[in-house]
Every structure is written in structure tokens, then in C-alpha cells.
Amino acid sequence: MPGPLEGIRVLDLSRVLAGPFCTMILGDLGADVVKVEQPGSGDDTRQWGPPWAGGESAYYLCVNRNKRSITLNLKHERGREILVQLARDCDVVVENFRVGMLDRLGIGYQALSARYPQLIWCSITGYGLDGPYAERAGYDFVAQGEGGLMSITGEPDGEPMKVGVAIV
Helix, strand or coil: CCCCCCCCEEEEECCCCHHHHHHHHHHHCCCEEEEEECCCCCCHHHHCCCCEECCEEHHHHHHCCCEEEEECCCCCHHHHHHHHHHHHCCCEEEECCCCCHHHHCCCCHHHHHHHCCCCEEEECCCCCCCCCCCCCCCCHHHHHHHCCHHHHCCCCCCCCCCCCCCCC
């Protein structure tokens, strides 16, 4: 049975957990999700394990189900050209790059939405798009530390410790 998002095409420029989890849900609801990964290594989580499922990271497989993927080197002009071509046929872009990175490459919100005004753009950041910390990278480990969670995890007299499963 088709999902409620059948016919919606999503360009997934995210990695690790927050972005891939978002686009996983969109894919579960029937959207056609195309994930862009780095040549050679792909998403960082492809190497995270155990557990492994047939030689692949179970973590990666869980949050990247219902997606197709392509490898593009966004540091090279040809990779960016292909990305722009992919965006032409998309309805949604989801990205979790550090603020300003895609703009510096000429493929950020301003550039792509000017060419393709139909795009709905979702930026997942650790600290928002503006403000004093906007350009900082935001990872689960950092959120747990800054949020105080690590101070109540682990041994009573030990160092702060990250919880076992990512929360962001």
C-alpha cells in the first residue's frame, strides 16, 4: 500500500543520526529518499559496529532503510553539478552540515532555492542557524555533555560518561 508521502522526493545530505533518522521516517512514509554520501567511505556510520548485519553496520542499516544512495564528492565541481541536477527533481532537502558549509560550496539554501523555489529546506544543526554558537558542530556527545546528562551517568566517583545509545 502506498504511503502518504508517495510522490515526494527527498534529497538527503545528512549523516550520522539526526538527519538520517529524519529522512528514514520520510522514507517509511513513502517518500523517495536519495542519500548523498562521500566517495570511498560513505556515511560515517557504515563503519560503526558491532553489531554487523552481513558485513554492514546494523546502526547504519537501521537509520538508512528505504533510501537509495549515490556517492558525490562535493569538494569537486562535477560532484556539485550532479547535486544541483538531483535537486531539480526534489521537493525536500534535509542537511546537517555545519552552518555555512554548503553556502561556501555554492550549494546551500540560497543557491538551490533560487534555482528551484519548490524546495522545502530542512537544516538540522546543533545550535541553530544564527547566534554565537551557530557555526559550532553539534554532535550527540557534545549535547550529552553540555546538557548535563554525562554528569549523572557512569560510576558515582568516576568521570562523566556518555550514555550507550545516541540520543540526538
